Amino acid sequence: MTTDLERRKELTGARFRDPAAVRALCEAIARRAPGRLLRVMHVCGTHENALCQFGLRDLLPSWLKLVAGPGCPVCVCPAADIDMAVRLGLDHGAIVTTFGDVVRVPARIALLEVKARGGDTRVVYGIDDGLRVAKQNPGRQVVFFAVGFETTACTTAAALQRGAPDNFSVLTSHRLVPPALEALLASEGDGLDGFLLPGHVTAVAGLADYRELAERKKVPMAVAGFEPVDLLLAIKELVERIVAPGRHAGPVFNA
Numbered sequence: 001m002t003t004d005l006e007r008r009k010e011l012t013g014a015r016f017r018d019p020a021a022v023r024a025l026c027e028a029i030a031r032r033a034p035g036r037l038l039r040v041m042h043v044c045g046t047h048e049n050a051l052c053q054f055g056l057r058d059l060l061p062s063w064l065k066l067v068a069g070p071g072c073p074v075c076v077c078p079a080a081d082i083d084m085a086v087r088l089g090l091d092h093g094a095i096v097t098t099f100g101d102v103v104r105v106p107a108r109i110a111l112l113e114v115k116a117r118g119g120d121t122r123v124v125y126g127i128d129d130g131l132r133v134a135k136q137n138p139g140r141q142v143v144f145f146a147v148g149f150e151t152t153a154c155t156t157a158a159a160l161q162r163g164a165p166d167n168f169s170v171l172t173s174h175r176l177v178p179p180a181l182e183a184l185l186a187s188e189g190d191g192l193d194g195f196l197l198p199g200h201v202t203a204v205a206g207l208a209d210y211r212e213l214a215e216r217k218k219v220p221m222a223v224a225g226f227e228p229v230d231l232l233l234a235i236k237e238l239v240e241r242i243v244a245p246g247r248h249a250g251p252v253f254n255a
Contacts, residue, residue, distance in 0.1 A: 016227035025232035043069035044198035081173040082107035089119035097130035098145035127159040134168035178209040194220040194238040222253040
């Protein structure tokens, strides 16, 4: 039986996927043709999933290029951090717990190979699972290899604040989004016209760091959720700010 809450969620989701609203937003974006190619980068893998799932690139004008940025925390995890996790598993006999997509990323070797060499690597859904492994193995050192942006960092911090057994530790490889944007702007120069910012990260970390960076670098940024209407509202706002920057106060817009 469908509950009232589930029905409300379905209705809300339908509004953010409404074909008429999507069509109207795409037409509004197309009318803002700047006479040149615009390059807007998103920095979230979930945005890329939504763009592909709903075919949004095919609905947008050819002069607007949506570029996939470094939105996957596993992809930006330094090889040195993976090597350290490998050493903890092989040289120190620790049980290394981490996310499933992390164990396959190679450095000198991948964490998946640690198990083949006699080590103990376990895939978990989060730090709470790692804590459970530590409580079940009081005679072993258990390490949670924490990889992720702000959204994952807060769960790591919250779990540690609640307390952890003496045989549990965290190897952190958390990353922040704003420094990544600054590095991209330094390397891309004038090649990027704006950024789509991830809604869930911004809900955790706020807008202050993005606002400071946007004002200093004079680059428009817009926060978006992960449904078609969310994304298109943010893209429309970005295009308008790029085409007529003087008409829009402030560099950051929260869709």
